[in-house]
Structure formats: C-alpha cells, structure tokens
Amino acid sequence: MRxxxxxxxxxxxxxxxxxxxxxxxxxxxxxxxxxxxxxxxPRKNITxxxxxxxQASDTFWxxxxxxxxxxxxxxxxxxxxxxxxxxxxxxxxxxxDAEVAKKPDGLVVSIPDPEALSRSIKAAVDxxxxxISINSGSxxxxxxxxxxxxGQTEYEAGAGGGEKMAATGVKNVLCVNHxxxxxxxxxxxxxxxxxxxxxxxTGRVLSVNAADPTDSQQKVSAALSGGVDGILTxxxxxxxxxxxxxxxxxxxxKVKLGTFDxxxxxxxxxxxxxxxxxxxxxxxxxxxxxIVLLTQYKQFGVLPAGGVLPTGPGFVTRETAARxxxxxxxxxx
Amino acid sequence: xxxxLNRPELGAAFGVVAVWLFFASYAGGSGxxxxxxxxxxxxxxxxLGLLAVAVSMxxxxxxxxxxxxxxxxxxxxxxxLLCDRLGWSIxxxxxxxxxxxxxxxxxxxxxxTRTKLPSFIVTLGTLFILSGSTIGVxxxxxxxxxxxxxxxxxxxxxxxxxxxxxIGVFSVSILWWIGITVLASxxxxxxxxxxxxxxxxxxxxxxxxxxxPVARVKxxxxxxxxxxxxxxxxxxxxxxxxxxVLRGTGKELEAILAAVLxxxxxxGGHGSVLGAALGALIFGMVQQGIVFAxxxxxxxxxxxxxMLIGAVLVNTYVRGWMVEARR
Numbered sequence: 001m002r003x004x005x006x007x008x009x010x011x012x013x014x015x016x017x018x019x020x021x022x023x024x025x026x027x028x029x030x031x032x033x034x035x036x037x038x039x040x041x042p043r044k045n046i047t048x049x050x051x052x053x054x055q056a057s058d059t060f061w062x063x064x065x066x067x068x069x070x071x072x073x074x075x076x077x078x079x080x081x082x083x084x085x086x087x088x089x090x091x092x093x094x095x096x097d098a099e100v101a102k103k104p105d106g107l108v109v110s111i112p113d114p115e116a117l118s119r120s121i122k123a124a125v126d127x128x129x130x131x132i133s134i135n136s137g138s139x140x141x142x143x144x145x146x147x148x149x150x151g152q153t154e155y156e157a158g159a160g161g162g163e164k165m166a167a168t169g170v171k172n173v174l175c176v177n178h179x180x181x182x183x184x185x186x187x188x189x190x191x192x193x194x195x196x197x198x199x200x201x202t203g204r205v206l207s208v209n210a211a212d213p214t215d216s217q218q219k220v221s222a223a224l225s226g227g228v229d230g231i232l233t234x235x236x237x238x239x240x241x242x243x244x245x246x247x248x249x250x251x252x253x254k255v256k257l258g259t260f261d262x263x264x265x266x267x268x269x270x271x272x273x274x275x276x277x278x279x280x281x282x283x284x285x286x287x288x289x290x291i292v293l294l295t296q297y298k299q300f301g302v303l304p305a306g307g308v309l310p311t312g313p314g315f316v317t318r319e320t321a322a323r324x325x326x327x328x329x330x331x332x333x
Numbered sequence: 334x335x336x337x338l339n340r341p342e343l344g345a346a347f348g349v350v351a352v353w354l355f356f357a358s359y360a361g362g363s364g365x366x367x368x369x370x371x372x373x374x375x376x377x378x379x380x381l382g383l384l385a386v387a388v389s390m391x392x393x394x395x396x397x398x399x400x401x402x403x404x405x406x407x408x409x410x411x412x413x414l415l416c417d418r419l420g421w422s423i424x425x426x427x428x429x430x431x432x433x434x435x436x437x438x439x440x441x442x443x444x445x446t447r448t449k450l451p452s453f454i455v456t457l458g459t460l461f462i463l464s465g466s467t468i469g470v471x472x473x474x475x476x477x478x479x480x481x482x483x484x485x486x487x488x489x490x491x492x493x494x495x496x497x498x499x500i501g502v503f504s505v506s507i508l509w510w511i512g513i514t515v516l517a518s519x520x521x522x523x524x525x526x527x528x529x530x531x532x533x534x535x536x537x538x539x540x541x542x543x544x545x546p547v548a549r550v551k552x553x554x555x556x557x558x559x560x561x562x563x564x565x566x567x568x569x570x571x572x573x574x575x576x577x578v579l580r581g582t583g584k585e586l587e588a589i590l591a592a593v594l595x596x597x598x599x600x601g602g603h604g605s606v607l608g609a610a611l612g613a614l615i616f617g618m619v620q621q622g623i624v625f626a627x628x629x630x631x632x633x634x635x636x637x638x639x640m641l642i643g644a645v646l647v648n649t650y651v652r653g654w655m656v657e658a659r660r
Contacts, residue, residue, distance in 0.1 A: 056630075056631060080627045080629070081629060081630060082624060082630040082633075083630050085633065085634060086579075086582060086583065087579060088579065088580070088582065088583075089573065089577060089580070090569055090573065090580060093573070094373060094376070094377060094620075094621065095624055095630075097369075097372075097373040097376075098364075098370070098373050098621045098624035098625060099624065100369070101364040101367060101369040101370040101372075101373055101625070102363045102364040102370075102624075102625060102627075103364065113479055113575075113577060114481075115479065115481030115482070115483075115573060115574050115575035116479075116481075116573040116574075116575065116577070117573075118574075119572065119573065180468060180478045180578060180579065181478045181479055181577040181578055181579045182478075183477070183479055186477050186478065186479075205472075207468070207472075
C-alpha cells in the first residue's frame with residue numbers, strides 16, 4: 001500500500017513537471033499581416049502547410065506532392081503536406097484547423113467542398129495566414145478570402161472533353177465518377193454531358209469506388225451493355241479500370257475512351273491508340289507554384305494580382321504523347 | 334480505494350495522460366498546447382465521444398452496431414435535403430432525422446433479437462442499405478452528392494447556437510459530450526436499467542430468469558446508439574452547413590475502438606462509459622497530435638495504429654498492475 005501511494009505521488013509530480021516545462025516554451029508570435037523580411041533574409045525559417053483532399057492511392061496527387069517537395073527543396077523552406085485518408089471533408093477541415101493552430105507563414109488548400117471547408121479556411125484567413133487554393137475551388141476561392149487559385153476551371157475542362165469526344169462521332173456516353181461527393185468532379189461530368197448533349201448525344205454518370213479497381217472495372221463492364229460508345233473517366237484510377245473493362249468486353253477501339261490526368265499507363269494507351277485523349281491540368285505546377293508564391297509573399301510581400309492562375313486544361317493526344325512520357329516517368333507530369 | 338482501483342476506465346485515464354505527455358513534449362512548441370490546438374482535438378473527441386458512450390453501452394449489453402457510420406450520412410443528408418429542397422425549418426428536419434435514426438435502431442434491434450442472428454452481420458447489412466440509399470436518393474433528387482445551403486434554412490441561427498457555437502475557441506459539442514457522458518454514467522451505474530444492461534450482456538439467460546426484459550433492453554440500446562449517430566450528423570450538418578453522402582464513413586470502427594480503449598470488453602457484460610469518453614479523447618489527441626508533430630500524412634496511419642496499440646497496452650498493463658497491487 002505504501003509503495004503504491006509513493007508511485008502515485010511520483011506520477012503526479014511527473015505530470016506537473018511536464019506541464020510546467022512544456023508550457024514555458026515560447027509560442028510563435030501571431031502573424032497578423034505579411035511582414036516582408038529583408039531581401040537577404042534566410043528562407044530557412046519560413047514554414048508553409050499544404051492540406052489537400054487527395055487520397056494516397058491516387059497517382060495524381062503524388063505528382064502534386066512531388067511539386068510541393070521539389071519547390072520546398074529548391075527554395076529551402078519547410079513545408080508539411082497533409083491529406084485525409086479517405087474523401088472526408090470533416091477530417092480535412094480538422095487537418096486545416098490543426099495547421100492553423102500551428103500558425104504557418106502560408107497555407108495551401110484544395111477546396112472540393114466549399115460548404116464544408118469554408119469555416120476552417122475563413123478561420124485561417126482571419127488568423128492572418130495567407131491562403132492559396134489549388135486544384136478545386138476556382139469558383140469559390142474569392143468569397144473565402146483566398147488570395148488566388150492555381151488550377152483549371154472544372155466545368156470548362158469537362159466541356160472541352162465533351163466537344164472532343166463528340167467530334168469523334170459518339171452518341172451515347174458515360175462519365176465515370178470515382179470520387180462521389182467531390183463537387184469538382186460533379187462539375188466536370190456536367191460540363192462533359194452538356195457538351196455532348198449540345199452535339200446531339202446523350203449520356204449519364206456512373207459512380208465507381210476508386211479504392212477498388214475490380215469494382216470499377218465490373219461496373220463499367222456492366223454499363224457498356226447499354227450501347228455506350230464513348231467514356232470519359234475523371235482520373236487514372238478509373239481510366240485503368242475502364243480500359244480493362246473494354247479489353248475484357250472486346251470493345252477496345254469501338255468505344256472511344258478519354259480521361260482526365262496523365263500516368264505512364266494512360267500515356268502509353270494514348271500512344272497505342274487505346275485512348276483518344278487525356279485532359280492534362282499539369283498538377284505538378286499546382287504543387288510547385290503556391291510554394292514559390294507564398295515564399296515570395298512572405299519574403300517581399302509580392303504576389304500576382306489575383307484571379308485564377310490556369311494550369312489547364314491542355315490535351316495530350318497521340319501526336320504529343322511521346323515527349324510527355326519521359327516527364328511522367330519522373331513524376332512531373 | 335478498492336472501488337477506484339477496480340474501475341475499468343482507470344487504464345484509459347493513464348492512456349490519456351501518456352498520450353498527452355508524449356505530444357506535449359514532442360509537439361508542444363508547435364501549438365498542441367495552445368488553447369486553439371486543444372480545441373481542435375477536443376472537438377474531434379467530443380463528437381466521437383458522444384457516439385462511443387452509446388456504443389460502449391450497447392457493447393456492454395452484448396451487441397455491436399456497424400450501421401452508425403451510414404446512419405450519420407443518412408441523417409445528415411435528411412436534414413440537408415428537407416431544408417434545401419423543401420424549405421423546412423431546420424428543427425423540423427432534425428426531428429425527422431431523429432425519428433429516422435430511431436427507426437433504424439428499432440429495425441436493427443428487432444431483427445437481432447427476433448432472429449438471434451449476430452448483430453455484427455445484421456448491422457453490416459444495415460450499413461450497406463443505408464449508405465446505398467443515401468447516395469441513390471441524393472443523386473436522384475439533386476443530381477449531385479453534396480447538398481449545402483443550410484445557412485439559409487429557417488431557424489438556422491438557433492440551431493447554430495445549440496450545435497455549432499463556440500465558447501472562446503472551444504466547440505459547444507464538448508459540453509454535450511460531458512453532459513451525455515454524465516447522464517449515461519448515471520443510468521449505467523445508478524439505475525435499475527443500468528443493471529439490466531450489464532445483465533443482458535454478461536449473463537443473458539440468468540438475467541432473463543430474473544425477469545429482465547433482455548430483448549427490450551437491447552432494442553433500447555440499439556435505438557440510443559442510432560440516435561447518438563444522428564446527433565453527430567446534426568452537429569456536422571449545422572457546423573459545415575450541409576452534408577455529403579460519404580460523411581461518417583468509418584466512424585463505427587472508431588467508436589468501437591474508443592470503447593475498447595476505455596476498457597469495454599468485446600464480449601459484453603463489462604465496461605464503462607467514462608472509459609469510452611476517455612478513449613475518444615485519446616483518439617482525438619493522436620489524430621491531431623500527429624499533425625502538430627508535422628508528420629507527413631503518408632505515415633499517418635502507422636502512427637495512429639502504433640499509438641493506439643500503445644494506449645491499449647498501457648491500459649491493460651495499468652489494470653493488471655492495479656489488480657496485483659490490491660492483493
């Protein structure tokens with residue numbers, strides 16, 4: 001009994017000591033407005049934070065992350081990159097909250113669901129942290145107090161894909177959505193289907209589970225039986241699955257396939273004529289540029305005059321595929 | 334003294350202290366110790382805690398509920414759709430969502446008690462049915478998978494005050510968490526119904542022989558769990574002024590995890606709601622502490638898993654140590 005009381009006392013002491021020690025650490029001063037440093041100021045103590053919605057299994061976001069890391073290395077600044085494990089806006093908003101509590105010199109976010117994320121992003125803006133949005137959110141970034149947006153406008157990108165698809169003569173299309181709940185992807189499909197409808201065709205959305213390629217492939221296979229002659233996938237995960245479904249059904253070449261975003265598989269598919277085109281948004285720049293911009297903003301208070309810095313849409317077709325392939329292998333396109 | 338040492342939540346309390354000390358020393362300088370930092374993990378812990386308290390009671394009564402994750406999505410979407418599409422008052426929409434959740438709980442409870450099928454399977458089925466209908470109905474009605482615009486809903490202001498306001502930097506959901514934990518603790522430890530819950534999970538046949546309405550107790554606990562899931566949906570829908578069809582995914586496992594961290598046995602008949610609340614606190618601290626520590630999100634799950642196993646070990650070790658010390 002006595003030794004036990006002794007242990008309890010020691011445990012209490014340890015807790016009290018730890019509290020006293022850690023609390024006395026100085027916290028970083030709040031950065032209310034951009035405070036330009038002297039031109040020669042070292043960048044070593046500039047810390048930036050990136051929070052995106054990209055799932056780890058999505059190769060697209062690996063390229064964004066490569067952009068972030070290369071920029072951080074080139075500039076000599078510290079950057080932390082965070083993303084929720086699943087497409088979960090509540091979890092993402094809490095990652096932003098935590099980063100804001102760390103008071104970074106700048107914050108980069110993607111905004112796939114403005115309703116859910118506005119609270120956290122506004123809190124960052126109110127705390128005086130300069131925020132740049134990337135990838136999704138081109139239509140809402142201004143209302144949230146975000147300085148500028150780096151990415152492509154989703155509806156127009158989808159519509160561009162629709163026009164290109166319609167030009168090949170297809171009449172009945174599918175838009176394969178692999179991230180149900182992402183407003184940007186909904187916009188792409190809407191743009192795509194609107195453009196196809198304008199050209200006199202019809203189409204519908206097919207939702208698949210990105211984390212399960214078998215599920216995606218079988219759903220596309222099943223949908224093909226409805227006389228579909230054109231498919232647009234919204235990312236490499238589902239384009240691979242759609243390609244596999246076409247091969248399995250023996251309709252390769254008969255059904256036109258277009259996709260968003262590049263991977264080595266997609267590029268070799270374009271080269272081999274299995275895919276018609278890929279819509280490229282050069283996401284490497286979506287990772288790289290904000291780090292450069294925020295570093296310059298912190299150092300000198302300079303920033304482009306605002307608006308959307310477009311990184312896409314561009315189209316990669318059979319003619320241009322070869323030179324893109326090399327860069328894709330390096331994780332840059 | 335002996336009664337304190339015998340409490341199942343003691344290990345969880347030590348786990349809380351250990352996890353807090355770890356992050357305070359490792360990530361203290363980057364904001365983990367600031368009030369804003371504490372607010373971020375307390376908010377996560379409070380919402381998970383609400384659910385974990387109910388889930389631990391259900392587990393003490395000997396059953397599981399895997400459907401709570403999709404109940405969150407279904408209830409959140411019900412609120413958003415009724416307000417956005419039909420222009421209902423947000424309170425009426427919340428009431429309908431609550432009734433819906435009670436029906437889900439009732440259905441789970443009736444199927445489990447009538448058919449004697451394992452609740453693990455029955456509620457897994459409910460999980461899929463609810464999740465699929467939420468996606469299907471939402472897309473059918475709106476053509477999208479997110480519904481927002483709750484801020485324009487009738488009486489939004491009063492709902493925001495109750496579910497989404499802040500006291501300083503702290504979310505009001507923390508008060509709900511504390512309130513519900515106290516209420517549930519009282520029910521479990523001080524009322525006859527609480528005894529019935531332990532009986533239904535620990536020795537159902539003996540309890541039945543003593544006249545405990547085991548089936549009714551279990552059904553009531555299924556309904557309570559569903560209602561708590563609906564409460565989380567309400568918090569998130571009001572706070573984030575809308576819903577998406579995937580919200581709440583995985584919450585069912587997190588809640589079971591928090592309950593187990595808090596000393597609730599997977600086999601039923603033993604456990605504590607205070608422990609479950611502390612388990613949720615451990616979970617929240619680990620989840621946000623990793624961000625404060627600046628760990629790259631690729632490694633996030635490794636840390637989460639390791640810390641959770643560590644916390645369970647501390648929990649178990651402390652309990653064993655206390656049992657020995659008593660002799």
